Amino acid sequence: MWHLYEDVLGDQWRSLIYRKTVNKLRSLPYKVTSVEQIREMYGVGKSLVKMVKEILGTGQLQKLDNLKAQVGEIQVLGSVWGIGAIQARELYKKGFRTVKDLENYSSLTSMQRMGVKYYDDINLRIPRDEVVDTEKFVRGVVETLAPGAWVNAAGSYRRGKPTCGDVDILITHPDGSSHQDLLARLVQELRRIEFIVDGLRVDANARKGGTQPDMFMGIFHFQCKAYRRIDIKVYPRHVYAFALLAFTGNDVLNRKIRFLARVKFGYKLSDQGLFIRESKKKDSKASTESIPCETEREIFEKLGLDYPEPHDRNW
Numbered sequence: 200m201w202h203l204y205e206d207v208l209g210d211q212w213r214s215l216i217y218r219k220t221v222n223k224l225r226s227l228p229y230k231v232t233s234v235e236q237i238r239e240m241y242g243v244g245k246s247l248v249k250m251v252k253e254i255l256g257t258g259q260l261q262k263l264d265n266l267k268a269q270v271g272e273i274q275v276l277g278s279v280w281g282i283g284a285i286q287a288r289e290l291y292k293k294g295f296r297t298v299k300d301l302e303n304y305s306s307l308t309s310m311q312r313m314g315v316k317y318y319d320d321i322n323l324r325i326p327r328d329e330v331v332d333t334e335k336f337v338r339g340v341v342e343t344l345a346p347g348a349w350v351n352a353a354g355s356y357r358r359g360k361p362t363c364g365d366v367d368i369l370i371t372h373p374d375g376s377s378h379q380d381l382l383a384r385l386v387q388e389l390r391r392i393e394f395i396v397d398g399l400r401v402d403a404n405a406r407k408g409g410t411q412p413d414m415f416m417g418i419f420h421f422q423c424k425a426y427r428r429i430d431i432k433v434y435p436r437h438v439y440a441f442a443l444l445a446f447t448g449n450d451v452l453n454r455k456i457r458f459l460a461r462v463k464f465g466y467k468l469s470d471q472g473l474f475i476r477e478s479k480k481k482d483s484k485a486s487t488e489s490i491p492c493e494t495e496r497e498i499f500e501k502l503g504l505d506y507p508e509p510h511d512r513n514w
């Protein structure tokens with residue numbers, strides 16, 4: 200109950216009470232076999248005596264079972280695309296218990312609405328072969344719009360996983376400029392041919408020449424298979440290696456090399472570059488110009504690390 204309150208329910212107060220109680224019981228030099236052994240202990244209240252009695256008598260604790268059920272429902276709400284752990288708890292408090300309950304809730308974001316609508320499909324893993332076909336298909340469409348563009352499926356697919364949670368597509372153009380209006384045209388075309396069925400586009404290309412990606416997050420339907428999640432990100436060529444590294448992951452590797460970049464060299468590493476910080480402190484200011492790196496290998500070299508092939512990045 201200590202862990203459920205702390206990790207899932209975010210109830211620090213109850214978690215603390217249970218933690219103290221557990222530690223107190225654990226520190227006893229004997230195994231508790233009767234409530235008499237704890238009744239007189241300092242800080243042991245009626246409710247604990249009752250719980251210990253129930254555990255000793257039945258081997259179970261109803262309160263824990265109820266809490267587990269509640270936690271299970273919160274975790275399901277939190278597994279909807281776009282709903283985080285904190286919001287899942289809030290929705291639970293508001294009375295939502297299942298994904299179906301959310302169907303007519305008007306306060307969801309458009310991403311969350313997609314998450315609810317396609318919940319069953321997008322929680323299925325995607326077989327690797329299907330990602331191969333999807334990458335090939337998208338590459339073909341991109342080629343008609345911006346010949347010579349680079350298209351890579353990143354994420355778990357690039358790390359060689361047999362199944363993937365979504366399709367992560369990264370795009371750039373080696374001429375350094377043809378990427379600029381590509382995403383809008385690509386999404387329009389993919390919608391027209393009914394490959395993309397839902398989604399939202401976030402454009403950053405108002406800041407032309409900047410390094411922020413244009414992004415699309417949505418749902419596609421291809422070869423009559425299930426509805427799937429797709430992210431498409433378009434970056435300028437000069438930051439593409441950083442983007443490829445960041446979106447190949449995995450997330451643990453990203454956190455580790457970003458941490459190492461900071462504490463070892465005072466660098467800030469992101470999907471948009473490798474920047475020199477004013478100091479090695481966490482929030483210290485970073486330069487606006489990135490240290491140039493053409494390839495992922497160069498980034499690892501700058502960090503003094505051996506280059507891991509993508510399939511060796513499953514940390």
Ligand code: DCP
Nearest residue numbers: 354355363364365367445446447448449450453
């Ligand atoms: N990423 C990250 N930190 C996050 C989320 C993502 O660094 N909080 C990076 C690393 C991931 C990559 O983006 O590998 C793609 O994100 P996904 O959520 O698509 O994760 P994966 O593709 O690795 O796994 P999945 O098969 O579940 O899609």
Ligand code: MG
Nearest residue numbers: 354355365367
């Ligand atoms: Mg992925």
